[in-house]
Amino acid sequence: MLSINLDSMDKRLLGEAVAARDRYIDTQRDADTARAEYHYAIRRLHASGGSMREIAGALGLSHQRVHQIVEESGARRKGLLRRRAGGGSLERPEPDERPVTRAFGRMAGDASEAMTLAQEEARSLGHHYIGTEHILLGLAGSRHGIAAQLLTGSGISPDQARAAVLQVIGRGKGEPPSGPLRLTPRAKKVLELARKQAKGDHSAHVRGEHLLAGLLGEGRGVAAQVLTRLGADPGRLRRQISMAGRSCTFCGRSGIEAASLVAGPGVYICERCTQDASQLIASPGSGHGAGPFGLVPPGDQETACSFCGKRRGGTADLVTARTAVICGECLTLCREIHAEQQGTPDT
Numbered sequence: 001m002l003s004i005n006l007d008s009m010d011k012r013l014l015g016e017a018v019a020a021r022d023r024y025i026d027t028q029r030d031a032d033t034a035r036a037e038y039h040y041a042i043r044r045l046h047a048s049g050g051s052m053r054e055i056a057g058a059l060g061l062s063h064q065r066v067h068q069i070v071e072e073s074g075a076r077r078k079g080l081l082r083r084r085a086g087g088g089s090l091e092r093p094e095p096d097e098r099p100v101t102r103a104f105g106r107m108a109g110d111a112s113e114a115m116t117l118a119q120e121e122a123r124s125l126g127h128h129y130i131g132t133e134h135i136l137l138g139l140a141g142s143r144h145g146i147a148a149q150l151l152t153g154s155g156i157s158p159d160q161a162r163a164a165v166l167q168v169i170g171r172g173k174g175e176p177p178s179g180p181l182r183l184t185p186r187a188k189k190v191l192e193l194a195r196k197q198a199k200g201d202h203s204a205h206v207r208g209e210h211l212l213a214g215l216l217g218e219g220r221g222v223a224a225q226v227l228t229r230l231g232a233d234p235g236r237l238r239r240q241i242s243m244a245g246r247s248c249t250f251c252g253r254s255g256i257e258a259a260s261l262v263a264g265p266g267v268y269i270c271e272r273c274t275q276d277a278s279q280l281i282a283s284p285g286s287g288h289g290a291g292p293f294g295l296v297p298p299g300d301q302e303t304a305c306s307f308c309g310k311r312r313g314g315t316a317d318l319v320t321a322r323t324a325v326i327c328g329e330c331l332t333l334c335r336e337i338h339a340e341q342q343g344t345p346d347t
Contacts, residue, residue, distance in 0.1 A: 106206055121138060
């Protein structure tokens, strides 16, 4: 048996060797983190539309190397999909992970992209898990979907979100394990809330806005802290999520662009159109604030309000735009609803 006599070594040289070893370990860890971030940036360039040849030329790499880096991500995704499906000879997930596995199978394209990016974000930050913060980063970094538009509209960019995450929890230590990362309990709660939101919207698949609603509903994880730090208004985001996929019948503005929408029987009116139509009724000859609206001619007795069904003969004022019509009484009610939704007094 080999014995080591530490007393025979020069203590000063040993100290220098230990210090050099520690510097080497730190440098290696930094290099691993930098390499992960570099590869992630290359995959993002490719996902945004850049060809492998263009990326190779711009970064001074071979086309083969760029292809290898991009395919590494694809291989991980395929392995993740196989594990989610429970196929092949892969080990069956633990009981507490089965609901998560099923949830991935019911995700729309934008939500699936966000969760894939969430895992890549976790790895690039050196984290050994997927938490609410990584789901938020995945949503902010996705190229498609309503959630990404809502976050952008709230002034939250991927870089800002990532910087805020680092401020809250910092980078991880060591290399993340190979294979899919585990979800934290709070992240699992987000997925459960997202499924309930999708069900409430009569959607067969969980979409990105449902994940964002899940983050807002969970409300206590790192993602919630990051949203607060970046000045997001949770109430406003919830209203916008509820309006996702809808649009103003009178002007065509999407629910994302509008501050609020009031619903009628198969029609919607935004706060801007409510104001424009009200101003037209108040000052019919001025032409101010009419927007897309026009007054229904007094001789037209058949046109009815799209909201309450009253015809021109039964109401003094009717305004119309595109295929919808609204009366003065309904406009008064809509102004009150808009004011309540936006938390502002009705003026």
